[in-house]
Amino acid sequence: MVQILDYQAVEPLSTFNPANAFPIPQAPFRVLLASIQINIPGTASRNNRVELLTSVGVAGVIDISQIVFRVFRNGKEIFNTQDGVESTGSEQNYVFTFQAIDSNLTAGANFYQVFAENITPNTQANVVGPVSFSGLAIKS
Numbered sequence: 466m467v468q469i470l471d472y473q474a475v476e477p478l479s480t481f482n483p484a485n486a487f488p489i490p491q492a493p494f495r496v497l498l499a500s501i502q503i504n505i506p507g508t509a510s511r512n513n514r515v516e517l518l519t520s521v522g523v524a525g526v527i528d529i530s531q532i533v534f535r536v537f538r539n540g541k542e543i544f545n546t547q548d549g550v551e552s553t554g555s556e557q558n559y560v561f562t563f564q565a566i567d568s569n570l571t572a573g574a575n576f577y578q579v580f581a582e583n584i585t586p587n588t589q590a591n592v593v594g595p596v597s598f599s600g601l602a603i604k605s
Contacts, residue, residue, distance in 0.1 A: 466605075467603050467604070467605055468509070468603065468604045468605075469601065469602070469603055470503075470504070470505060470506060470509050470513060470602035470603060470604055471503050471504045471505070471600075471601075471602040472599070472600070472601050472602070473501040473502060473503055473599065473600050474501070474597065474598070474599035474600075475499050475500070475501055475597070475598050475599075476595065476596065476597045476598075477498065477499050477596045477597075477598075478522070478592070478594030478595050478596040479594070479595055480594055480595055481522050481558070481593055481594050481595060482593060482594050483524060483591075483593050485593075485594065486524065486591035486592060486593045487591060487592055488526075488589055488590070488591050488592075489523070489530070489532055489581045489582060489583045489589075489590050489591065489592060490582060490583065491582070491583050491584075491586065492533070492582045492583065492584045493582070494582065495535065495580040495581060495582035496580060496581055496582070496592070497578060497579075497580055498519075498521060498534075498579045498580060498581055498592065498596050498598065499519070499578070499579050499596055499597070499598035500576065500577060500578040500579070500598070501576075501577050501598055501599070501600050502574055502575065502576050502577070503515050503570075503574075503575045503577060503600045503602045504573070504574050504575070504602075505570045505571065505572050505573060505575065505602060506572060507572040508572075509572070509602075509604045510570070510571050510572040511569065512569070512604055512605050513568070513569060513570055513602060513603065513604045513605075514566055514567065514568045514569070514570075514602070514603060514605075515566070515567040515568075515570060515575070515577075515600050515601065515602045515603075516564065516565075516566055516600070516601045516603070517536060517544075517564065517565040517566070517567065517577060517579075517598070517599070517600045518562070518563075518564050518597075518598070518599050518600075518601075519534065519536070519561075519562065519563055519564075519565075519579050519597070519598050519599075520560055520561070520562040520595065520596070520597045521534065521560070521561050521562075521579075521581065521592060521595075521596050522558070522559070522560045522592065522593045522594045522595050522596065523548075523550050523558075523559050523560075523561060523581075523590050523591065523592060523593065524550075524557050524558050524559070524590065524591050524593045525550040525551045525552030525553075525555075525556070525557045525558075525559075525589075525590050526552055526588075526589040526590060526591055527552055527587070527588050527589040528552055528585070528587065528588040528589075529549055529550065529551050529552065529585065529588060530549070530550045530552075530583045530585050530588040530589065530590040531547055531548070531549055531550075531583070531584045531585045531588075532547065532548050532549075532550055532561075532581055532582070532583055532584075532590055533545055533546070533547045533581070533582050533583075533584055534546050534547075534548070534561065534563065534579060534580070534581050535579070535580045535581075535582070536565045536577060536578070536579050536580075537577065537578045537579075537580070538567055538570075538575055538576070538577055539575060539576055540576075543565065543567055544565035544567075546563050547584070548561050550590040552588075552589075552590075558593065560595070570602075577598075577600055579598050
């Protein structure tokens, strides 16, 4: 039997909209895309997990960018993934969706953030939406 402990979701950008695009900075700089707080009750500090789900709409602007998405819990990186973004003359618009699972959290508040950074010099990719970030805490 699984017990739901907490659920949080945000959608900072609900639609694809190039008019409101913003660039993904070159590493080592990054942009905060979304954040949530998940609370683990004191009675559930064992055998729990938080399932995090993120979707980010990205458009290629200049050449082929490699975008790294990073998820942090309480300031510590717990997950990352990398995706390529092509630009003019090829595919330009993408929605990247990824899941991270964080296990055996201690009781209390846990602050999750998802960031993006471009690790390819002399390229550009923009966040164009949508952006969503959710977390489901469960105890098994």
